Amino acid sequence: MKLGALGEFGLIDSIRARVGVAPGVHRGIGDDAAELEIPAGHRLLTSTDLLLEEVHFRFAWTSAYDLGRKAVAVNLSDIAAMGGEPRFVYVGLACPAATEVSQLEAFVNGVLAETAEHGVTLVGGDTCRSPGPWVISVTVEGTAPVGTAVGRDGASPGDLVLVSGTLGDSALALSLWQQGENPDSWLAARHNRPSPRIALGRELALTGLATAMIDLSDGVASDLEHILQASGVGAEILGPALPLSLAFRSHLERQPGLIDLALGGGEDYELLCTVPAARLDEALSAGGRIGVPLTMIGTVKERAAGFRLRDAAGEVRPLRVRGYDHFCR
Ligand code: ADP
Ligand code: MG
Numbered sequence: 001m002k003l004g005a006l007g008e009f010g011l012i013d014s015i016r017a018r019v020g021v022a023p024g025v026h027r028g029i030g031d032d033a034a035e036l037e038i039p040a041g042h043r044l045l046t047s048t049d050l051l052l053e054e055v056h057f058r059f060a061w062t063s064a065y066d067l068g069r070k071a072v073a074v075n076l077s078d079i080a081a082m083g084g085e086p087r088f089v090y091v092g093l094a095c096p097a098a099t100e101v102s103q104l105e106a107f108v109n110g111v112l113a114e115t116a117e118h119g120v121t122l123v124g125g126d127t128c129r130s131p132g133p134w135v136i137s138v139t140v141e142g143t144a145p146v147g148t149a150v151g152r153d154g155a156s157p158g159d160l161v162l163v164s165g166t167l168g169d170s171a172l173a174l175s176l177w178q179q180g181e182n183p184d185s186w187l188a189a190r191h192n193r194p195s196p197r198i199a200l201g202r203e204l205a206l207t208g209l210a211t212a213m214i215d216l217s218d219g220v221a222s223d224l225e226h227i228l229q230a231s232g233v234g235a236e237i238l239g240p241a242l243p244l245s246l247a248f249r250s251h252l253e254r255q256p257g258l259i260d261l262a263l264g265g266g267e268d269y270e271l272l273c274t275v276p277a278a279r280l281d282e283a284l285s286a287g288g289r290i291g292v293p294l295t296m297i298g299t300v301k302e303r304a305a306g307f308r309l310r311d312a313a314g315e316v317r318p319l320r321v322r323g324y325d326h327f328c329r
Contacts, residue, residue: 003104004097008127011101015108015122022121024087034123036088042143047078053133055326061177064103066192068110071136074217076118076196077269079142081215083150083205086198088123089115092137094130118198150205152230155212155274161235161298162283164197164270166245167220171265172258187247194269200292201271209283213273219264220297221319223272225307231274234305237263237298237319240312263309263319274300 003011016029027035038044051057051071062070072089079086091111095104115122120140169190173183183191197215204210212227220237228235242262244252252258275283280296287294309319 028123051136064106065110068107069114072114075140080201084142084144086142090139091125094135150213155231159274159300168262170267171261210273216268234301243295
């Protein structure tokens with residue numbers, strides 16, 4: 001069956017029927033607006049991301065199920081980067097009337113699997129016909145106790161720069177697809193099934209360990225630059241310290257130029273944070289406790305030091321920032 005036959009309200013009803021009651025949700029899908037409760041002493045954190053077919057994803061390289069999961073996951077990652085607890089999600093969806101209902105069901109299955117995994121509730125959205133590509137707009141709302149959310153503006157000279165997980169896997173998978181090759185299933189999952197680092201972000205925030213934090217959507221070079229700008233500081237990154245997966249290393253052996261993907265590749269959805277040097281061990285053990293390793297990759301400097309990279313030979317050069325900009329190509 002095509003979406004054209006099920007209709008907008010048929011689709012919304014089928015989604016609504018699958019979302020159960022949840023704490024804090026007085027009204028969810030089905031009214032003009034969701035009516036929600038925020039715990040006393042908390043603040044609301046809100047974030048939105050757009051995913052556009054052919055810009056952010058291609059059905060040749062991802063399933064509709066994974067797309068549903070990822071559309072939610074990348075938003076949860078933004079709440080994680082503030083140290084908050086994600087709670088409510090809204091999904092705006094535009095797709096062609098000729099879309100197979102089974103493909104939409106797979107997408108909704110992905111959305112609901114990701115929300116269920118993280119204890120988040122789908123409380124609304126909007127649905128309309130697209131004359132061409134799919135457009136997905138997800139909004140997430142989270143909460144954090146007053147005064148605990150971590151911004152991009154708190155890094156000071158002397159802080160250390162830490163990153164979770166490994167870098168460049170997602171960009172490597174994408175570059176293999178773009179060259180007509182198939183990444184192995186682990187690499188493909190690093191691109192199509194990012195894991196929002198929610199527990200780690202909350203721990204780093206609630207303990208006051210992170211002085212600044214951001215999630216990696218555009219690569220360390222670009223995303224750390226956002227922290228440096230907001231905090232009015234510089235930084236030195238240690239090239240040999242960048243955490244790389246076994247899969248990434250095996251490709252790197254054959255193609256040394258791939259190291260650029262570890263610094264400038266997008267969509268890792270790992271957390272990048274700064275931590276006072278005296279609290280390094282505490283931060284590393286928090287990562288260990290949560291099961292998401294943190295690696296120290298550099299030091300925050302005075303603004304005048306700029307943003308630079310120290311390589312294995314000890315040579316230092318300015319880091320050129322080449323994150324993805326939708327309008328400057
Ligand atoms: P309105 O005309 O007021 O925008 P809609 O008819 O678009 O209302 O939506 C009806 C209800 O269904 C609303 O509660 C809305 O939040 C929800 N909704 C619409 N599309 C989606 C979607 N894709 N996912 C989840 N909820 C949705
Ligand atoms: Mg509407």
